[in-house]
Amino acid sequence: LELHPYLNPDGILGGLWFPTDGRGNATDTTMSLVRGAQQNGAKIFERVTVTGTAVSGNRVTGVRTSEGDIDAEYVVNCTGMWGRETAAEIGVDIPLQALAHYYVVTEEIKGLQKNLPTVKSGDDYSYLKDEVSALMVGFFEPGSYPWASRGIPKNRGSFIRLPEDWDHLGPFYEKMIDRVPILAETGIRLHFCGPESFTPDGMYHLGEAPNLRNYFIAAGFNSVGFLSGPGAGGVLADWIIDGTPSIDLPEADPGRTQRHEVNRRFLEKRALEYLDESYEIHYPFKQKTSARELRKSPLFHRTESAGAVFGELAGWERPNWYAPDGEPKTYQYSYNRQNWFEHSAAEHRAVRESVGMLDVSSFGKIMVQGRDAQSFLSRLSVNNVDFEPGGIVYT
Numbered sequence: 001l002e003l004h005p006y007l008n009p010d011g012i013l014g015g016l017w018f019p020t021d022g023r024g025n026a027t028d029t030t031m032s033l034v035r036g037a038q039q040n041g042a043k044i045f046e047r048v049t050v051t052g053t054a055v056s057g058n059r060v061t062g063v064r065t066s067e068g069d070i071d072a073e074y075v076v077n078c079t080g081m082w083g084r085e086t087a088a089e090i091g092v093d094i095p096l097q098a099l100a101h102y103y104v105v106t107e108e109i110k111g112l113q114k115n116l117p118t119v120k121s122g123d124d125y126s127y128l129k130d131e132v133s134a135l136m137v138g139f140f141e142p143g144s145y146p147w148a149s150r151g152i153p154k155n156r157g158s159f160i161r162l163p164e165d166w167d168h169l170g171p172f173y174e175k176m177i178d179r180v181p182i183l184a185e186t187g188i189r190l191h192f193c194g195p196e197s198f199t200p201d202g203m204y205h206l207g208e209a210p211n212l213r214n215y216f217i218a219a220g221f222n223s224v225g226f227l228s229g230p231g232a233g234g235v236l237a238d239w240i241i242d243g244t245p246s247i248d249l250p251e252a253d254p255g256r257t258q259r260h261e262v263n264r265r266f267l268e269k270r271a272l273e274y275l276d277e278s279y280e281i282h283y284p285f286k287q288k289t290s291a292r293e294l295r296k297s298p299l300f301h302r303t304e305s306a307g308a309v310f311g312e313l314a315g316w317e318r319p320n321w322y323a324p325d326g327e328p329k330t331y332q333y334s335y336n337r338q339n340w341f342e343h344s345a346a347e348h349r350a351v352r353e354s355v356g357m358l359d360v361s362s363f364g365k366i367m368v369q370g371r372d373a374q375s376f377l378s379r380l381s382v383n384n385v386d387f388e389p390g391g392i393v394y395t
C-alpha cells in the first residue's frame, strides 16, 4: 500500500512484490527491435502477404508472397492467430483459438502517481497499471467467447477490434472498483476488446515442426506475447543457428500437439477453459472438465463401474484413482493432502501385494524391430527387456 496508495486494503491478506519487474510500450519496443535487426543486415518488407509456403519432401524451402517467391533455408511461422491456418496448408498442426480479450483505459486522472507497480489480482480476475496519467485495467476473466473458429478473416488487417461488451465485462470492472476506488471517480476513455490466440494447454508453441524440417513456429502466446517475445525470439534464433535450443523447452514443443487438439469444437471449449481458469488457483492435480471423453480404452466402462475417477491425458480418459462405494467420484482440491490420497494408497498396496490391472492404452507406442532391437531397448531402459514374445515389461 505504500507502493500503491490507490489499492483498497480490505480483504488483502498479502502480496508479492517484484522490484525488478519492468514494463514496455509495444510500439517503441517493436521499432527498436526493427532498428536493431536492420543494423545487423535484416531486410523488412511491410504490407506484403505470405500467400503460401514452399515445401520439398519433408523440408521447407521458402514462401510465396504477394510480391513474389522467396527461397529460404528456414521459415518461422509467427503469424499470430493466423498461424493455425498458415500451417495447416502444409500439414502442420498448431492448435490455436482466438478468444475475446479485454482491457479498459480510464480518462486522465489528475495528479495520478506515476510508475506504480503493476498489480495482478487473481480474485478480481484483473491486472492494473498506470498509463500516461490514466489507469489501465486488463482482464483474465471467466466467460469470454471463442472468435472466428472457422478461420480468421484475412481482410481485416492486423489490429482487429471486437465489439464492446459491458454486460459481460461490467461485473468484473465493478469488482475492480472495489479494489481500486479511484476508478469510480473517473470515466472510461477506451474499452478495448481484441481477439488473442490461446492454446488448449496455455503454453505457446515454440520450435521446429515435428513433420517439416526447418519450419519453425512461434505462436499461441496466450496473451503474454509481449512479455514472452524477447525470450521466445532469442531462443528461436539460437535454435536455428546452433541446431539445438539454448534452453530445454519440452512444454513448448510443437511436437506435443495431438490430432484432436486442432479440432474446432475441442479448441473452442478447451482454450476457453484455460482462459476461464487463468487467474483461478492452480491446485495440484487439477483436472480439465471441458471436451472430455474423446478417447476411451476398451476397459473404460469396466474401470468406471469399479469406481474410477478419470483424468485426461492426450485426449484419453485414464482412471486416476478409485472411489470406494458410497464416496463421491470427485476431486476435492487442496494444497494439503487431497481426498483421493488414501484410495490411491489402497490401490497401490493391492497391486504390490496382490494383483492389479494397468490400462496403458493412452501410452504412445513406438515399434522397434530388427536384429538388435532387444539389446538396444535393454540398453535404453532401466529394466531388462530380454524376455519371450507375448510378455510385457514396465520400463
Ligand SMILES: Cc1cc2nc3c(=O)[nH]c(=O)nc-3n(C[C@H](O)[C@H](O)[C@H](O)COP(=O)(O)OP(=O)(O)OC[C@H]3O[C@@H](n4cnc5c(N)ncnc54)[C@H](O)[C@@H]3O)c2cc1C
Pocket: 048, 049, 050, 051, 078, 079, 080, 081, 082, 086, 101, 102, 103, 138, 157, 158, 192, 193, 194, 195, 196, 218, 219, 220, 221, 222, 223, 224, 225, 226, 227, 228
Ligand atoms: C486486449 C489484449 C491485451 C493484451 N495485453 C498483453 C499484455 O499486457 N502483455 C503481453 O505480453 N501480451 C498482451 N497481449 C497479447 C499480445 O498482444 C500477443 O500475445 C502478441 O501480440 C502476439 O504476438 P505474435 O507476434 O504472436 O502475433 P501478432 O502480434 O498477432 O502478429 C502476427 C502478425 O502476422 C501477420 N500475418 C498474419 N498472416 C500473415 C500473412 N499471411 N502474411 C504476412 N503477415 C501475416 C499479422 O498481420 C500480424 O501482424 C494482449 C492481447 C490483447 C488482445
